[in-house]
Amino acid sequence: AQSVSQHNHHVILSEAASLELGCNYSYGGTVNLFWYVQYPGQHLQLLLKYFSGDPLVKGIKGFEAEFIKSKFSFNLRKPSVQWSDTAEYFCAVSPANNAGNMLTFGGGTRLMVKP
């Protein structure tokens, strides 16, 4: 079975700082990779995804993530965070050969951006 590890549970940054959230997964086969975000009081929303092609994917609100197959990683980045990026971020993986696309989530990283 696959698993997902998010190394940082809590991150505090000042506005305009750069962000990188780590995500590593364990699975021997081809995977689909996702980042979901949960803003305070809201439901989980898709931030970006990778399933094939260019390993550098861009999502909403200036976020991007890079799939590095050799490192089993899919780290999330943003060059300059804003106070409105305060949220909890979840990395998730599903086996590409799984028709059900059931996601395995990491434990989440809670980001606080100070104004």
Next chain:
Amino acid sequence: DTGVSQDPRHKITKRGQNVTFRCDPISEHNRLYWYRQTLGQGPEFLTYFQNEAQLEKSRLLSDRFSAERPKGSFSTLEIQRTEQGDSAMYLCASSLGSGVIYGYTFGSGTRLTVV
């Protein structure tokens, strides 16, 4: 609002009681997923439906749990003889197809507290 609706938002129940949650997905979405999220953890897959057929169940779904999706529209998740360990946020998500291309749309969840 054309999002995923879950009812109730909160449920407090005594140990041993039965509870039922409802999820109304986005109408054109043929897939519906149930996840469970405990404090400090990411969501864990429970089960999913394609139209009215329940295609996969996690081993987390003990025989006290049952889910239905009659007519392929709304879904219910019932927990019989609740235990304190069932306290969690129960999330419903829907997708058009597998959700790889467009991701899932999550509801806001039902928070269950078993006392």
